[in-house]
Amino acid sequence: MTAMAQAMIRLEDLSKTFNAGTPDAKLATREVSLQVQAGEFVAIIGGNGAGKSTLLNLIGGAIAPDEGRVEIAGIDVTGQPEHVRARQAARVFQDPMIGTAPMLTVEENLVLAELRARGRGWRAALTSSRRTRFRAELAELGLGLEDRLTARAGLLSGGQRQALALVMATLEAPDVLLLDEHTAALDPRTSATVMQATQRLVSARRLTTMMVTHNMEHALQYGTRIVMMADGGVRADLSSEDKAGLGVADLVKRFHISDDRMMLS
Numbered sequence: 001m002t003a004m005a006q007a008m009i010r011l012e013d014l015s016k017t018f019n020a021g022t023p024d025a026k027l028a029t030r031e032v033s034l035q036v037q038a039g040e041f042v043a044i045i046g047g048n049g050a051g052k053s054t055l056l057n058l059i060g061g062a063i064a065p066d067e068g069r070v071e072i073a074g075i076d077v078t079g080q081p082e083h084v085r086a087r088q089a090a091r092v093f094q095d096p097m098i099g100t101a102p103m104l105t106v107e108e109n110l111v112l113a114e115l116r117a118r119g120r121g122w123r124a125a126l127t128s129s130r131r132t133r134f135r136a137e138l139a140e141l142g143l144g145l146e147d148r149l150t151a152r153a154g155l156l157s158g159g160q161r162q163a164l165a166l167v168m169a170t171l172e173a174p175d176v177l178l179l180d181e182h183t184a185a186l187d188p189r190t191s192a193t194v195m196q197a198t199q200r201l202v203s204a205r206r207l208t209t210m211m212v213t214h215n216m217e218h219a220l221q222y223g224t225r226i227v228m229m230a231d232g233g234v235r236a237d238l239s240s241e242d243k244a245g246l247g248v249a250d251l252v253k254r255f256h257i258s259d260d261r262m263m264l265s
């Protein structure tokens with residue numbers, strides 16, 4: 001008997017309508033079914049209001065679907081609250097202010113993330129072995145954060161804060177990493193640096209990743225698969241082979257992407 005590889009993320013017929021039953025009703029996702037295998041890096045692209053963030057919110061548990069089912073690593077998490085699911089599905093948001101606590105130092109943020117993931121109080125000592133681990137984790141990013149362990153996070157640059165948020169989100173090896181336009185608020189150079197840091201973390205920890213982006217270049221470069229959404233549904237699903245040789249212009253032309261915030265490079 002051949003064992004079927006289990007999908008790391010399995011979405012079945014996920015539908016969500018906001019303001020249902022009112023004149024403002026908006027069908028944000030319609031019967032989305034998708035399977036993501038362990039280790040895939042799925043870039044989610046699509047025009048404004050296509051349902052990309054809603055899809056990540058449904059997977060992360062920030063909103064509950066009206067219909068359908070979310071499974072992560074074989075566990076049905078559909079009815080599970082967001083804070084419970086956070087151990088399996090870590091998130092990094094667009095706003096560098098969200099993922100980190102500005103008044104805490106870099107090392108305090110990290111110890112908080114580690115102990116939170118283990119469901120323990122965070123005031124346990126910042127031991128020297130933890131500091132050594134944090135320094136090594138940060139050094140991997142190539143952003144000089146390893147020398148700023150005792151600096152308040154609020155004093156870091158936007159890019160450094162996003163990198164710190166990434167390390168915090170992934171410190172305790174979640175099954176899934178959800179990135180919601182996590183480089184969109186950064187200037188192009190910093191955004192590229194944070195994407196490189198993302199790639200390093202994702203491959204070092206073998207994370208299954210879903211990244212919403214308006215940056216077509218990043219989708220092509222970092223996605224091992226590209227899912228394009230339109231009108232709350234999946235319009236196209238490109239594997240590594242499908243996207244091989246495609247440039248940004250091909251992508252835009254082929255899928256008629258209309259997106260005010262689209263970044264071509």
Ligand SMILES: Nc1ncnc2c1ncn2[C@@H]1O[C@H](COP(=O)(O)OP(=O)(O)OP(=O)(O)O)[C@@H](O)[C@H]1O
Pocket residue numbers: 018019026027028046047048049050051052053054055
């Ligand atoms: N909390 C909410 N209340 C009401 N409507 C919402 C809410 N969140 C999203 N919507 C609507 O659902 C639709 C899908 O929104 P969503 O944010 O998922 O799109 P998106 O693809 O991420 O768009 P963008 O790229 O512009 O961020 C949009 O029409 C949006 O206005």
